Amino acid sequence: MRLAAAFCILTLAAAVLPAQQYFPPGVPESKANWYSRHLKALHEPSLWELSLHDPKAEVYRFVWLRAFHHPIAVRLVVRTSRSGWLNSRMTTGEGGHEPGRINR
Numbered sequence: 001m002r003l004a005a006a007f008c009i010l011t012l013a014a015a016v017l018p019a020q021q022y023f024p025p026g027v028p029e030s031k032a033n034w035y036s037r038h039l040k041a042l043h044e045p046s047l048w049e050l051s052l053h054d055p056k057a058e059v060y061r062f063v064w065l066r067a068f069h070h071p072i073a074v075r076l077v078v079r080t081s082r083s084g085w086l087n088s089r090m091t092t093g094e095g096g097h098e099p100g101r102i103n104r
Helices: 002-016 029-041 047-053
Strands: 058-064 072-078 084-090
Touching: 029 058, 047 058
Parallel strands: none
Antiparallel strands: 058 072, 072 084
16 A cells, blocks of 8 residues: 555646656756656656655556657556556657647
8 A cells, every 4th residue: 555655646746746857867868858748748757756755666667759659658556466557648749749748
């Protein structure tokens, strides 16, 4: 239950706090800004911030930023060895350009 609560807190914070940090210091700013823009448009929480809050959290995310097609994010949250949930989202934008808004 601790993982679910921490994840819910970070998900809610993503909607309220505009200064969410997706990457640790040292990541090149141009890449961090580009990915962060798309992750925010996809309404994805910061897994880096989650790891700071709950180091035992087990979350996997696949982000597909196709140059001329809609960006896609798929996230797997593992709660126990036998349960978890899968979340997928797509925006109206293009991975190589503007992120757009949630489409699916």
